Amino acid sequence: MMSRSSLPEPVRHTIMDQALAAAHGSSYVDLAAFAIDIDRVYWLDPDDERLPFGWEVFLTERYLSTWTQVHKQAGHDLLLTMCAPLLEEQPGEPPLGGQIVFAVYDAMVRGALPDELRELFASWRHAPRDLLRALHDLRESGPASLKQIAEHCLGAAVQPPLAATTGRHWNSFARARGSRASSTLY
Secondary structure (H helix, E strand, O other): OOOHHHOOOOOOOEOOOHHHHHHHOHHHHHHHHHHHHHHHHHOOOOOOOOOOOOHHHHHHHHHHHHHHHHHHHHHHHHHHHHHHHHHHOOOOOOOEOOOHHHHHHHHHHOOOOOHHHHHHHOOOOOOOHHHHHHHHHHHHOOHHHHHHHHHHHHHOOOOOOOOHHHHHHHHHHHOOOOOOOOOOOO
């Protein structure tokens, strides 16, 4: 019998945008590829009970925290440009990597990203309260959750293979150690 992980992934559209890639180069491509790779793992088994609710947003936001520290204001402007079309899409099957919108929202609500990003979410009637609570709980659980999720992702059989930068970050997350205080996620 063929396992689910050995079946080819269905073709789905992604958040990767050729114009943004040309304009912003590797800073954009690395971020988009990271989000897409997480979503590729998520869609291997979206009902995997071994993983906590919102894990894909949590991991995306963890990467986003490092990415925005490096890219500062230019990164914030890119996030506005990147997320706006995702928020305007018709309801239905989201593109691979679309969870980045929720990662940006949670980071903005917590003050880890500037409040100027709030305009992106003006059309939302309600905040995703269950998701925000789950993300809070994952942050509070410290490095153990980050490590468990990263190890799960590293063990996933995705084809084509992960982007090189994604694998490097997942490996660093899998090595997460220390107390909650010494390994603050943001």
